[in-house]
Amino acid sequence: MKKLFFPLLFATFALSAVAHYADWNAIAQFVVAAVAIVFAAGFLGKSTESVAHYAGQRLGGFLNATFGNAAELIIAIFLVKEGLFEMVKASLTGSIIGNLLLVLGASALAGGLKYKEQKFNLHLAGQNGTLMLLGVIALFIPAVFVKSEHLANQNSLALSVIIAGVLIVAYAGWLVYSMITHKQLLEDHEETSPDHGETAAWSKGRSIVYLVLATVMVAFISEWLVGTLEVFTRAFGLSELFVGAFIVAIVGNAAEHSAAVMLALKNKMGAAIEIAVGSSLQIALFVAPVLVFVSLLFTPHMDILFTTVELAAIAVAVFIATSVSRDGATTWYEGTLLLLVYIILGVAFYFV
Template sequence: MKQKWFFAALIVLFVLSAIGHYMHFGAVTEFILSAAAILFVAGFLGKATESVAHYAGQRLGGFLNATFGNAAELIIAIFLVKEGLFDMVKASITGSIIGNLLLVLGLSVFLGGLKYKEQKFNIHLASHNSSLMILAVIALFIPAIFTSAEHFDVQASRWLSLSIAGILIVAYVLWLIFSMITHKDVLADEEITSPDHGEEAAWSKWTSVLFLLIATVMTAFVSEWLVDTLHTFTEKFGLSEVFVGAFLIAIVGNAAEHSAAVVLAMKNKIGAAVEIAVGSSLQIALFVAPVLIFVSALFGETMNIVFSTVELAAIAVAVFIATSISRDGRTNWYEGALLIAVYAILGLAFYFI
């Protein structure tokens, strides 16, 4: 019955969002309809991904969850790049990284910790995740410092951004080979108390794949409709592009990860939840952001990889607290509360920009 109501709401909101967009209901109405629609579409995407992950296994399943959970954010960002809204793109990248590390991981650890006194996951995976998060911070800090201190010209900044983007993509591909192939056994979660094979998937394998494709296409449409309203919406309410990109777009885009990671944590599968939340942040920093730089070059104007001081500070703070909490491979509800508290502090700071 719940599933029927969910699909009914999904279809109704998707259709209303389409009508609002093509009939020009006004930026505020269109934004509300598109934002509501994308929440349900992201939920559908998350459910389809979770069903596919059931057949693929936990590590690959976590990777698929993170990848398709990021589909909404990637598609939104591509449309923003096409419109030349580079500041909002960088803000949305920042928001995705801190949103996953602080809000998604925080909610997962907090709600899972309320049900289980202490939850454990693979300490080797925690250590490697920490190293990769630090790499992401270094890759974002270096261009910002060097271009400002040495006054790089536009061409030098462009080639620096493209080169670093290429290096990050290679580093991410090597991480996938390391974690999925050569060291898969070392990084496997040994603490799972309720394995996936004891549960039924929502749909059959091929139905899950079909629904995953449909959800991705729906995400692309709703994302474009949402982006079309942003400029007017931000001007009307006097919001900065940084706040809209870092929090509103990021929260909407992270809806799939919210549902999947929290549900897994409450099933005492904190390893899978961490794989989604932290893995999603790493994917944004090491793959999605670099891909967007190459995409912008294809559109004719290359977006540089130079982030603002406040964006870098937010990312560094998120990485620092997430690393300090997760590196021992153990979590409890209070650590989740700390992550959420840091997210709230950053949200207030960004709001007043």
């Protein structure tokens, strides 16, 4: 199977490109792209694991989250340009809850079935929880003030821009704190000697090239796949909120799903946490604020006001994810609980 992986990877990618540009039937495009993204996500996961072998689990996890969110950011910028702000906010909401509940839950479940308990850095868990709460507060405050009519509508954009700037500063500070000044404090024990007798799949240079290549492939396939979703939305009578928060988010996060689960199965839960939670933090503290600033280049502008349903979903996801991870260890049952909460939210969004 390993010998066939690359031929199948490039064959499915090429077939997906042909289906898209030749304007095949939308359902056929969806099926081909869905198969292609499975291989592309696996390629990205393997590349990330190889890079992490040389750079350490934390940096490897950060790179995976960043490269995984790059595709989402690019797609979101085009949606902002078209003025589809509700779809953008729904997809951001879906990304946050998808990473905290689906990705983290699947990783904890898969790893927990193989290992009785998987431990990771307790201090990192606490810092992640605090940052997630900051994201909830930053999204909650403007929505409350506007809806309670204590803030004029014309001032909501100004407030959104200021809050977006504050969140970017907070994220930049977190990168300095976690990658430079307190790097050793946040490392898992196994990170101090990353080799563990293992060998990387590829050389350092090839690993980096493959990581970039895999990200580009995921970006293209994700865009092609998302482009077919309108047909399914009409066919099954799905709401824009459900499509944005769940279908688009699941497709956009395919790379993180694959990489995090693969690492958890190798008892590298710290790296899986870095991917799942780190990706959610990056969406809330960097991607969403950046989109607010990007929208200033177009008309109309996007604010940072999320709906009550979206805020409730994000708050619930942050609360349960923080509760599960605050002790610095996960089990298969805790992973199951996260997945069950994700199902509850999915059903609720479906009936909105």
